[in-house]
Structure formats: structure tokens, C-alpha cells
Amino acid sequence: MAKNIVERYLVLKNKYRNYDTKYALKRMQAFRLATQELSRKGYEVALEILGSINFGIVEPTSDVDCxxxxxxxxxKEHGCCPPHCNNVTFVKQExxxxxxxxxxxxxxxIEYLDTINLKYVEEKIREEKVLGDETLFCLLFYRNIxxxxxxxxxIPYCDELEENADFxxxxxxxxxxxxxxxxNTNQHRLSFNKYNERIRARGLDLPEGLQQELHAYMEGEGHTG
Known part of the structure; x- marks a missing residue:
């Protein structure tokens, strides 16, 4: 069966992760420690990192999308806290x-592309009101990419959603x-050019399998629509 675009993205991401730079690993560790420190202060938070860290190809000046x-x-009645939320403001600053x-x-x-309130997620799952909820769609989507x-x-919320066949x-x-x-955004396509340049700058060749997978992904081959 042909791979759909999400499956191709996941395969490609895992192939690039083989080239994790020390900067990517250091940043992931720093963010992990930051969430632990916030937990000690009474703020329970997690992150999904996107962009270059997600693919492991990071330089010292690379920005962080999360x-x-x-x-x-x-x-808790909102899937996304409003901009004036004191909790969100404090957490981002910390x-x-x-x-x-x-x-x-x-x-x-550090750029925050979206915010999800896990208390909202918890309540929707408890009430079994998950179908058609875009916040829950986003949560599972971010977890996968x-x-x-x-x-x-x-992750317990994601596991419950994945067990719901209708969802x-x-x-x-x-x-x-x-x-x-x-x-289809130029930024996304240019990002892969940057990743490849950074790999080559380390004196490494791009394996043929990676190049083929990237080409298929960018051209949308095998997309099941």
C-alpha cells in the first residue's frame, strides 16, 4: 500500500534524526530540565518541538519552534488559553x-506556534466528547509530527484518543x-535545503535512500488523499 503524506513525513524525520547534532541534543536536555523546574514550582507543562530540532539538524543560532x-x-473550558493568561505568560518567560x-x-x-490546555483535553476525554474537536486533532497531530x-x-491522553476508532x-x-x-509552504521546502547543507558541511554524504525519500515526500508521491 502506498504511503500517505503523514507516513512519509515520519519516515523522513526519523532518517534525519540519525544526524542529530550536539546542539539539538543539548537543547532538548535544556527544555527537559526547564519543564522539571517548572513542575517543582507547581506548573505542569510539556512541549512538542518542531522545526530543525525536530529533525536534529541544529546550529547555534537556529530558532526553536514549539x-x-x-x-x-x-x-480549562478553552482548548487554548487566551493571550492574557498569566499562567502561559509566566511559563513562557521561565x-x-x-x-x-x-x-x-x-x-x-523561542517561538510558540500554538498552546493546548491539557485540562480541557482531560475534560473532553472524560465526558467522551472527542469527535470533531479540533484541539484534540491538533494534540494528536503535534504528537505524531x-x-x-x-x-x-x-501521552495518556494521546493513547486514549488513538484507541477511539471513530476519532x-x-x-x-x-x-x-x-x-x-x-x-506547500516555501519555508518548509527551504528547511530541507538547509538541513542537507548542514549535513554536507560536516563532511557527510546524503545516503541515496534519504534523497529518494525526500524527493518522494516533496513531490507527494504515494499520497493517498
Missing amino acids: ILLIECNVH ISKFVQKRLAPETFN GRPVNRPLF VREIIPWASEALEGYL
Whole structure:
């Protein structure tokens, strides 16, 4: 059976992870420690890392794109906390301070592409009101395409969603469409050029299998639509 676009993305991501740089590993460790420090302060958070760290091909100045997953009781009726949420503001500031201090003198931006309130997720699953919920779609989508930090905080919710056959039937076309839209952006395509250049700059050749998989992914071959 031909692979759909999500499966191709996952295969490609895992192939690039073989080239993890020391900067990628150091940053992942810094983010893990930051979430542990926040937990000690009473804030339960996790992250899904996207972009170059997700693929392991990181340089000292590479920015970080991520999804914030937070337990916020104040806005538990919302899938995403509003911009003025004090909990989210504090958590973002603390993560930035901790990570930048630990990785100094590296300087880079941390950009939060989305926020998901895990208290909302917990309630929707408890009430068995998961079908058609875009926040839950996003949670499972990010889990599949990202690189997790503090995975135990949210993986039980993902496992429950994946066990719901009706939910899975709904999310597959949604996820394929979302990833296809991302694929068609120039930024996404240029990112792979950067990853390949960084690998070659380390004196390494791109294996033929990786080049073929990248070509198939970029051209959308085998997309089952």
C-alpha cells in the first residue's frame, strides 16, 4: 500500500534524526530540565518541538519552534488559553530564562506556534466528547509530527484518543490535509535545503535512500488523499 503524506513525513524525520547534532541534543536536555523546574514550582507543562530540532539538524543560532502543552485550571473550558493568561505568560518567560541561561552564549528565539490546555483535553476525554474537536486533532497531530519534552504528562491522553476508532477515522484526512498545506509552504521546502547543507558541511554524504525519500515526500508521491 502506498504511503500517505503523514507516513512519509515520519519516515523522513526519523532518517534525519540519525544526524542529530550536539546542539539539538543539548537543547532538548535544556527544555527537559526547564519543564522539571517548572513542575517543582507547581506548573505542569510539556512541549512538542518542531522545526530543525525536530529533525536534529541544529546550529547555534537556529530558532526553536514549539507547541506549549499546559495544565491551566483557570481556562480549562478553552482548548487554548487566551493571550492574557498569566499562567502561559509566566511559563513562557521561565522557559526562556532557564534555557537561555543554560545554553549561554548561544542566542536564539523561542517561538510558540500554538498552546493546548491539557485540562480541557482531560475534560473532553472524560465526558467522551472527542469527535470533531479540533484541539484534540491538533494534540494528536503535534504528537505524531513533533519531538516531545515531558512526554509522560500528555501521552495518556494521546493513547486514549488513538484507541477511539471513530476519532482516528476523523483525524486521518484532517492530518493529511494539514501536513499537505504545510508542505506547500516555501519555508518548509527551504528547511530541507538547509538541513542537507548542514549535513554536507560536516563532511557527510546524503545516503541515496534519504534523497529518494525526500524527493518522494516533496513531490507527494504515494499520497493517498
